[in-house]
Amino acid sequence: MSEARGPESSVEPIAVERGASLWRDALVRLRKNHLAAAGLVALFALLVVSLLTPWIAPYGYEDQDLALGAVPPSGAHWFGTDLLGRDLFTRVLYGGRISLLVGFAATGVSLCVGVLYGACAGYLGGRTDALMMRFVDILYSLPFVIFVIILTVYFGRNIVLLFMAIGAVEWLTMARIVRGQVMSLRQKEFIEATTVMGLPRHRVLLWHLIPNTLGPIIVYATLTVPRVMLMEAFLSYLGLGVQAPMSSWGLLINEGVQTMENRPWMLIFPSLALSITLFSLNFLGDGLRDALDVRASKD
Amino acid sequence: MPLLDVHELTTHFHTREGVVRAVNGVSFRVEPGETIGIVGESGSGKTVASLSLLGLIPSPPGRIEKGTAVFDGVDLLACGAQTLRSIRGRAISMIFQDPMTALNPFMRIGDQLMEPLRVHEGVSRREARAQAAEMLRLVGIQDGARNLDAWPHEFSGGMRQRVMIAMALITRPHLLIADEPTTALDVTIQAQILELLARLQRELGMAVILITHDLGVVARVCRRLYVMYAGQVMESASTDELFARPQHPYTEALLQSLPSTHVKGEPLHTIPGLPPDLIAPIAGCPFAPRCAKATDRCGRGTPALQEIAPGRATACFRVQDGEL
Amino acid sequence: MLKYIIRRLLGFVPTLFVIATVVFFLIRLAPGGPFDAERNVSDEVLRNLEAYYRLDAPLHEQYFRYLWDVLHGDLGPSFEKPSRTVSEWIAYRFPVSLELGLYGLAVALVLGLCAGITASLRPNTLTDHVPMTFAMAGICIPNFVLGPLLVLALSIHLGWLPVSGWEYPEDKILPAITLGVPYAAYIARLSRGGMLEVLSQDFIRTARAKGLSEARVVLRHALRGGIQPVVAFLGPATAGLITGSFVVENIFQIPGLGSEFVGAALHRDYTMILGTVLFFAALILLFNLLVDLAQAWLDPRVRYE
Numbered sequence: 001m002s003e004a005r006g007p008e009s010s011v012e013p014i015a016v017e018r019g020a021s022l023w024r025d026a027l028v029r030l031r032k033n034h035l036a037a038a039g040l041v042a043l044f045a046l047l048v049v050s051l052l053t054p055w056i057a058p059y060g061y062e063d064q065d066l067a068l069g070a071v072p073p074s075g076a077h078w079f080g081t082d083l084l085g086r087d088l089f090t091r092v093l094y095g096g097r098i099s100l101l102v103g104f105a106a107t108g109v110s111l112c113v114g115v116l117y118g119a120c121a122g123y124l125g126g127r128t129d130a131l132m133m134r135f136v137d138i139l140y141s142l143p144f145v146i147f148v149i150i151l152t153v154y155f156g157r158n159i160v161l162l163f164m165a166i167g168a169v170e171w172l173t174m175a176r177i178v179r180g181q182v183m184s185l186r187q188k189e190f191i192e193a194t195t196v197m198g199l200p201r202h203r204v205l206l207w208h209l210i211p212n213t214l215g216p217i218i219v220y221a222t223l224t225v226p227r228v229m230l231m232e233a234f235l236s237y238l239g240l241g242v243q244a245p246m247s248s249w250g251l252l253i254n255e256g257v258q259t260m261e262n263r264p265w266m267l268i269f270p271s272l273a274l275s276i277t278l279f280s281l282n283f284l285g286d287g288l289r290d291a292l293d294v295r296a297s298k299d
Numbered sequence: 300m301p302l303l304d305v306h307e308l309t310t311h312f313h314t315r316e317g318v319v320r321a322v323n324g325v326s327f328r329v330e331p332g333e334t335i336g337i338v339g340e341s342g343s344g345k346t347v348a349s350l351s352l353l354g355l356i357p358s359p360p361g362r363i364e365k366g367t368a369v370f371d372g373v374d375l376l377a378c379g380a381q382t383l384r385s386i387r388g389r390a391i392s393m394i395f396q397d398p399m400t401a402l403n404p405f406m407r408i409g410d411q412l413m414e415p416l417r418v419h420e421g422v423s424r425r426e427a428r429a430q431a432a433e434m435l436r437l438v439g440i441q442d443g444a445r446n447l448d449a450w451p452h453e454f455s456g457g458m459r460q461r462v463m464i465a466m467a468l469i470t471r472p473h474l475l476i477a478d479e480p481t482t483a484l485d486v487t488i489q490a491q492i493l494e495l496l497a498r499l500q501r502e503l504g505m506a507v508i509l510i511t512h513d514l515g516v517v518a519r520v521c522r523r524l525y526v527m528y529a530g531q532v533m534e535s536a537s538t539d540e541l542f543a544r545p546q547h548p549y550t551e552a553l554l555q556s557l558p559s560t561h562v563k564g565e566p567l568h569t570i571p572g573l574p575p576d577l578i579a580p581i582a583g584c585p586f587a588p589r590c591a592k593a594t595d596r597c598g599r600g601t602p603a604l605q606e607i608a609p610g611r612a613t614a615c616f617r618v619q620d621g622e623l
Numbered sequence: 624m625l626k627y628i629i630r631r632l633l634g635f636v637p638t639l640f641v642i643a644t645v646v647f648f649l650i651r652l653a654p655g656g657p658f659d660a661e662r663n664v665s666d667e668v669l670r671n672l673e674a675y676y677r678l679d680a681p682l683h684e685q686y687f688r689y690l691w692d693v694l695h696g697d698l699g700p701s702f703e704k705p706s707r708t709v710s711e712w713i714a715y716r717f718p719v720s721l722e723l724g725l726y727g728l729a730v731a732l733v734l735g736l737c738a739g740i741t742a743s744l745r746p747n748t749l750t751d752h753v754p755m756t757f758a759m760a761g762i763c764i765p766n767f768v769l770g771p772l773l774v775l776a777l778s779i780h781l782g783w784l785p786v787s788g789w790e791y792p793e794d795k796i797l798p799a800i801t802l803g804v805p806y807a808a809y810i811a812r813l814s815r816g817g818m819l820e821v822l823s824q825d826f827i828r829t830a831r832a833k834g835l836s837e838a839r840v841v842l843r844h845a846l847r848g849g850i851q852p853v854v855a856f857l858g859p860a861t862a863g864l865i866t867g868s869f870v871v872e873n874i875f876q877i878p879g880l881g882s883e884f885v886g887a888a889l890h891r892d893y894t895m896i897l898g899t900v901l902f903f904a905a906l907i908l909l910f911n912l913l914v915d916l917a918q919a920w921l922d923p924r925v926r927y928e
Contacts, residue, residue, distance in 0.1 A: 137638075138637075138638045138641050138642065140907075141638055141642070141904050141907045141908050141911065142642055142645075142900075142904060142907075143862065143866045143900060143903040143904060143907060145863070145866065145869070146866060146884060146899065146900055146903055147646075147900075149884070149885060149888050150646065150649065150650060150888055150896065150900075152888075153653075153888045153889060153891075154649070154650070154653035226763075230765055233765060233767075234765065234767065234870065237767045237870065238869060238870070238873065238885060240885070240889075250767075253767060253768060254767075256771075257767070257771040257874070260771055260775055261775070261779055264775070267768075267771060267772075267775075271764075271768040271772075274765065274768070275763050275764050275765075275768065278762070278763035278764075278765075279759065279760075279763045282759060282762060282763055283759070350828075353832060355828055355831055355832060384834045384835070384836065385834060386834065387831070387832055387833065387834035388832060388833035388834030388835070389834055392832070392833075393832045395825060395828070395829060395832075397825060400824060400825035400826060401825045401826055401828075401829045402826055402829065403826040403829070403830065403844050404826070404848070404922070404923070404924055405844075405847040405848050405921070405922060405923065406843075406844070414830075414833055414835065415833045415834065418833070418834065418835055418836075418839070419834060450923040450924070452923065452924045463829075466829075466833070
């Protein structure tokens with residue numbers, strides 16, 4: 001025992017182990033967090049179901065049965081039908097596709113723009129940084145919801161394009177987070193070493209700085225997805241997003257609200273679908289934040 | 300009768316990774332008006348022991364498993380939160396290692412200083428303010444009245460530690476626990492703060508427990524010393540005795556590693572190995588794996604702290620048996 | 624202090640200028656016009672209309688003339704509802720949105736702070752998990768679901784509160800709750816996080832070592848630092864509460880500025896859109912300034928310069 005505790009043998013392995021297993025540690029912590037793990041599973045299930053929707057769905061999303069009208073849940077129509085006799089289960093499935101598509105497309109855009117912008121500002125520093133961040137400040141004072149509504153009115157025809165646009169204005173917080181991370185990393189020795197080594201700037205930025213800010217980026221992106229999905233539902237609810245006969249959870253909820261007194265299932269099922277998805281994503285985001293030990297301020 | 304008599308204090312932390320045995324059966328006593336030192340490396344349990352006395356262990360995960368600590372006839376470990384609160388900050392005060400973080404940045408110096416008086420003695424605001432200004436003068440901050448309205452961030456580290464001391468002493472406690480009071484300060488400030496503590500201790504007639512890893516500090520101000528290692532007391536003796544004739548191999552190694560005992564040109568003396576991981580149960584003497592004089596026996600049973608001469612105790616089998 | 628405020632207020636001007644420019648060109652370069660819907664107007668009438676609203680001039684000229692008017696405090700006439708100017712519409716509709724927003728803010732603060740602080744005192748126990756689960760629900764159940772559900776339960780089934788309207792005090796309860804709950808949820812999470820952070824700091828141990836009661840430790844020593852994240856959030860939150868009440872106004876049929884704006888956007892009411900955006904942007908800037916001042920007041924380390 002006294003042999004094993006010699007100074008050389010006890011210090012080295014600890015350091016090596018830490019470096020290699022940072023991500024594995026995080027994964028272990030994430031799996032211990034049951035809510036986050038459940039969120040991940042639910043999200044994965046939703047993803048699979050959405051991909052397979054055209055094959056799973058018992059009916060077409062436009063298939064009407066006016067003679068049937070709105071009936072409560074039954075064996076033939078698990079979630080019931082809407083006023084036009086369309087199968088609600090099918091429509092919820094298709095709505096999920098839209099929701100996910102929109103959530104990931106917009107988050108993807110916000111990720112690209114935000115990370116690049118923030119990393120550039122943080123890395124270049126000085127005047128450039130001040131100017132770039134001043135621009136972000138200005139955009140911050142733009143009433144976001146209102147801006148999105150304006151975008152809707154003009155891009156309304158194409159839902160994916162619209163949410164790319166939302167993503168493009170939703171990158172501000174991401175840019176701030178990345179900038180902060182990069183600025184603190186810039187002081188660290190291993191980045192200074194790259195300067196000494198004479199690496200070109202874009203290489204330093206892409207290969208050394210951004211990978212080291214990955215934790216906060218992942219966490220914030222995970223939390224952006226539900227926000228964008230909520231935004232889609234909100235716009236569709238207001239009649240500004242997805243247009244009938246296409247389906248979307250927000251649209252379905254709106255239809256449900258109109259008739260909730262007599263046909264509560266039309267409100268309940270789409271609401272449940274939306275809320276469960278939002279729960280999953282938020283729990284996952286929270287879990288990731290704890291697992292990766294990210295302390296980014298919320299908003 | 301001692302002012303404070305701590306017996307077999309045991310504090311464990313029940314963490315997800317396992318039980319951290321931070322303090323294992325520590326006993327010591329403090330006479331009225333004397334200054335004792337508790338010395339040990341970081342992680343030896345000296346801070347946890349002192350926080351346990353005042354019920355300041357974060358709980359969960361911390362838990363005081365057993366032991367008694369009789370202060371002025373009251374067992375601090377069993378008296379309940381209410382009684383303990385009335386003792387803390389009134390009869391026993393504590394100052395902490397880092398003065399930069401120990402003061403509330405959101406409160407004016409004066410308000411923080413007056414708080415113990417206002418809470419424990421119901422002193423009027425006016426009177427408390429006067430006493431606070433007086434106390435600031437006593438710790439060497441001139442123009443006390445004006446500084447009462449200052450914010451902590453306007454003060455330097457040394458000044459803040461003076462404020463901490465003033466705050467601890469404003470109720471004239473019988474016992475002051477000073478946990479590494481000079482570690483975070485510049486060397487020149489360190490001397491001033493020690494000087495100040497020693498002077499106030501004489502003037503106010505209180506007892507002081509000085510907790511530090513710095514043997515140089517305790518040598519200057521403490522009458523008696525307890526050496527801690529891995530949550531246990533290894534040796535206790537008067538300061539002079541301990542420095543002149545260390546009995547426990549750990550104390551000996553500790554003294555040898557002091558740079559001042561070092562002969563120029565020789566390599567610096569270090570103790571090989573690391574302190575034990577307190578999560579794993581320790582069989583035998585915790586120092587045995589690093590001890591040059593350990594025998595088979597040291598790995599089997601845990602030696603208890605035993606008196607080997609009046610005022611001297613050590614927890615080493617070989618010393619107790621007269622082998623060393 | 625005063626100098627700082629004035630400097631910040633002056634800083635609003637370029638920001639608003641950039642916003643006006645971006646939004647002006649964005650809406651004008653998009654396809655469609657305000658009079659597309661009116662098919663049965665003669666060309667002559669249309670020309671007159673365009674002349675009246677200066678739509679016949681080159682775009683850059685319109686832009687400069689618009690800016691010039693705005694500088695004089697004139698947001699122009701509404702295209703869609705010409706009976707009043709845009710400023711008059713805002714003055715007419717905004718008080719309702721403001722009132723609703725303030726009620727929502729009150730709900731958010733009271734609920735959120737109580738839940739968050741309670742949760743922070745005993746982390747990872749029942750008194751932490753229960754309020755935080757509710758907070759998560761508040762974030763994940765959007766207000767256009769929550770509102771109708773509340774109406775369904777409390778108004779339609781139990782008949783306790785009116786279904787819609789904005790006249791009597793009891794009309795305002797459900798809208799305020801519907802609007803405030805998601806923000807309460809965020810505030811609960813933020814205040815819990817902030818309090819946990821502060822409660823773990825050294826100076827809290829100092830406060831306990833002074834023998835203070837737990838209530839005094841929390842209220843006098845921890846609270847001020849612990850609610851900093853909430854204060855920082857209040858800027859965007861207040862702005863969101865006042866500008867983002869479309870859904871609640873829609874559900875409860877409240878005649879606020881939010882519903883007005885959606886209509887304006889749909890009808891390409893250029894001046895109305897621009898006017899509302901500028902007005903809301905100015906509000907947001909103002910709230911951010913107020914929040915910065917509040918933060919400086921709460922935390923003496925924050926300096927104005």
